[in-house]
Amino acid sequence: MIRCPACGAENLPNSLFCEECGEPLIHEEKLTVKLVSLTEGWKIEMPLEGEVIIGRADPATGFKPHLDLSDKGGIEKGVSRRHLRLFRQGNKVYVEDLGSSNGSFINNRRLLPFSPEPLASGDEVRLGGEVLKIYLEG
């Protein structure tokens, strides 16, 4: 059995809502992603609900990534428009290179394009010449 966090009632495993009080039993905890640039020194925090795309805005197509590195030296460092994305699957976070020109690395290991890998808090992720330290806070 699983216990409802709100009212303490017992429910069958894999129940979606509590039979007693209607509380959702399968919910994704809120997650914040904190990015620290080791090359530029800036820090930024954002909620990770679905996905966070990191890249550069493209005024021609109207594309805007969740984190735009255009004014953070992204062009000089070879960051692509759609460079990398972080996303959640259940309670796990993954990082995926979106076919960037200059590639992405996790802890100095190259990410294959479009091949997501799990990300742990404190991992170092490189986008072209930009190095980010990524922290996950629940």
Added chain:
Amino acid sequence: MGEEFRPDYYQFLEVSPFASQEEIESAYRRLVKEYHPDVLRAFKTAFLFRQLQEAYEVLRDPERRRRYDEWLRAKGLYPEKAFWANVLLSQRALRPLPEPQAWYVLFTIHAEKDHAIPPKPLNLCLVIDTSTSMKGPKLESALKASELVLRNLKEEDALALVTFNDRATVILPLARRHDPRKASSLLRKVKAEGGTEMSYGISSGLAELLKAGNLWESINYMLLLTDGETYGDEEECVRLAREAGAKGISIAAVGLGTDWNEELLEAIAQASGGVSLYIPHHKELPKTFQERVGALMGAVAAFKGKLELGEGINLKGLFRLDPQVSRVTMEGGTFFLGPFSGSIRLLAELVIPPLPAGHYPALRWEFGDLKGELAARGEVYLTIAEGVEGERIPKEILAAAGQVAIFKLREKAWKEIRGGERGKASQRLLFLAKQLEKAGEKDLALLAKEEAKFLPATGDLSAEGRKRLYYGTRLLALKPPEEG
């Protein structure tokens, strides 16, 4: 078990057998991202991913798809007509557990857009309460609403009008193309007096509808209006409703004001595949009648459903979500869904017993018209496998189960009130208030809180609060959780 396991490829790709190659392609692309072993690392077996590949490889190849369709057809699982039920599972695979676990299946029965089935003419009976309490503006509104319905029918539609108090009177016998002037003058003579014995009204209304002869050729519907409690014939009303449902006649039970029994009207609706509605003020009657009849205009047939459970698997609850949330009661595995036009969602809550890893036939389903001309059938297999976790619950299932969760809280509160469990019922209303608030239903949440406050002393809800909560909690347009 016994039979060789072969997954339903269409179901696995969450498309219907009518899906185009493009739709199959795009479904595959969407799912492959979710089920890629690199993403779902937790999968010790890459089983689901392999199954997805298999489904895609068969369905993308026209020749292999044709052979697969033939195989489905041989099993009676290929839809010959133009509608289908999409099946979504809360999880495609469950872990083997030493205890029972919950599993959810969401059906969306829908007509395929490119295969229109012609709508059928209406066979309609209005059954109007003319007890003393209807006197004055209420009756006037009801008669005005009836006249409007009559004027807006198409030539091929048939209509009857019956009134009831201590007995039933046929004002307009079933006919096509009533003379509007003659009908108006007959309606003007209707008076309100006497008590409320609803079963007479239902019974007389049914007799009119049955005059149509071949009920398969029409959409058969009774619009029943009452403003009060019926006296001692509740069971007879429900029995008649069940009889109606079995003949393809559905009943919309409309309650006006607050002095009627919502549980009775809902039981009538459920037994016949109809709906029950709450109309606070008589001024809304013409609009309500028009909307109900309007919704029937595109209907193709009265539908029923059938579910057969695999060995050891239990159905904890079955709920329909459209047009409003209601519990579906089955008799011998079948249930009435009423006139089918757009689409109907049904959520089945299942309890899975402890099972070792493997594939199990969990559910056979069938939806179709009462005559058996239109039918879609399918089988749902359950996969139990080690190391499956981290699968994302489809947002459509979360949204449906959330609506049902609120519905069930309300249902439990009513049961507790009936059983005199004041404290429990009051607590239940507070739980309900909390969930309503989360759903953004501020007014209903406030109402539930107010009612919870007075319940321990009075032992009941206020008449208006009762109706507003009963019906308000069934029509929530809950937003599905944010897409991720």
